[in-house]
Amino acid sequence: TDELFNWDAFFFAERLPHSNLFRRVYAVDTINGKRVAFKSTDNTPPPYPGLNQLLEGKPLILNRETEDMFPMSRFGDTSRLSWSLLFVPISFAGNVFGILSVQSYQPNRYGEQELGLLKSIADTVAPALRRVQAEIALREEKERAQKYLDVAGVMIVAVNAKGEVTLINKKGCEILGYSEEEIIGKNWFSNFLPQRLRSEVKSVFDKLMAGEIEPVEYFENPVLNKQGEERIIAWHNTIIKDRENNIIGVLS
Numbered sequence: 001t002d003e004l005f006n007w008d009a010f011f012f013a014e015r016l017p018h019s020n021l022f023r024r025v026y027a028v029d030t031i032n033g034k035r036v037a038f039k040s041t042d043n044t045p046p047p048y049p050g051l052n053q054l055l056e057g058k059p060l061i062l063n064r065e066t067e068d069m070f071p072m073s074r075f076g077d078t079s080r081l082s083w084s085l086l087f088v089p090i091s092f093a094g095n096v097f098g099i100l101s102v103q104s105y106q107p108n109r110y111g112e113q114e115l116g117l118l119k120s121i122a123d124t125v126a127p128a129l130r131r132v133q134a135e136i137a138l139r140e141e142k143e144r145a146q147k148y149l150d151v152a153g154v155m156i157v158a159v160n161a162k163g164e165v166t167l168i169n170k171k172g173c174e175i176l177g178y179s180e181e182e183i184i185g186k187n188w189f190s191n192f193l194p195q196r197l198r199s200e201v202k203s204v205f206d207k208l209m210a211g212e213i214e215p216v217e218y219f220e221n222p223v224l225n226k227q228g229e230e231r232i233i234a235w236h237n238t239i240i241k242d243r244e245n246n247i248i249g250v251l252s
Helices: 051-055 112-151 170-176 188-192 195-209
Strands: 009-015 022-031 034-038 060-063 084-092 095-104 157-160 165-168 218-224 230-236 238-241 247-251
Touching: 051 084, 051 095, 060 112, 084 112, 095 112, 165 170, 188 195, 188 218, 195 218, 195 247
Parallel strands: none
Antiparallel strands: 009 022, 009 095, 022 034, 060 084, 084 095, 157 165, 157 247, 218 230, 238 247
């Protein structure tokens, strides 16, 4: 982009959830001849000039004629003012989720040709950026859910159709005497049930996963901890299904 735009400043801003405001999350400015990156902590940015135009998916070019023209928050070397600015929306499936901006300290540096080129770049990277955002949001949601589970004073375990542990909370780890890393992915029946019960309980579980029997909401059975000790646990069970209503596991 340097050769294409000869830019002095650059930023990417993401749209705040359920809002028409944008938060600048990554920016680069030229300070003393060197490119310096910045990560913004500003969660309440002022509206950008031409925001409605960007939300409609239309790119925007601003060429300042005076210092007080197009006021907006500055980043990096705040003593310097960008005189020529390009803004393009980053959208996926018709939804604008970000803004890409390239700026120059030289007046009238950019025109329609540079604006069109930046828009093409934004359209190219949009699917990848959207995928990254979705992955981050999913990870944050899982971390938030795990915190709620850890607050609970009871043992919570999720087991998939293969009998593998996919989730366990802090209390469950304490009862079993293992860390979460030692439990996740392990077969529940082979590792955490007394040997004398494994075949019987696994047989019932397999029939449950096949839909051959109805789930028992409450039952008691011992678990085997890391020291080989048995602990009687009273279980409340819920079947986990996917979007197609197929049984994929159980939460207890």
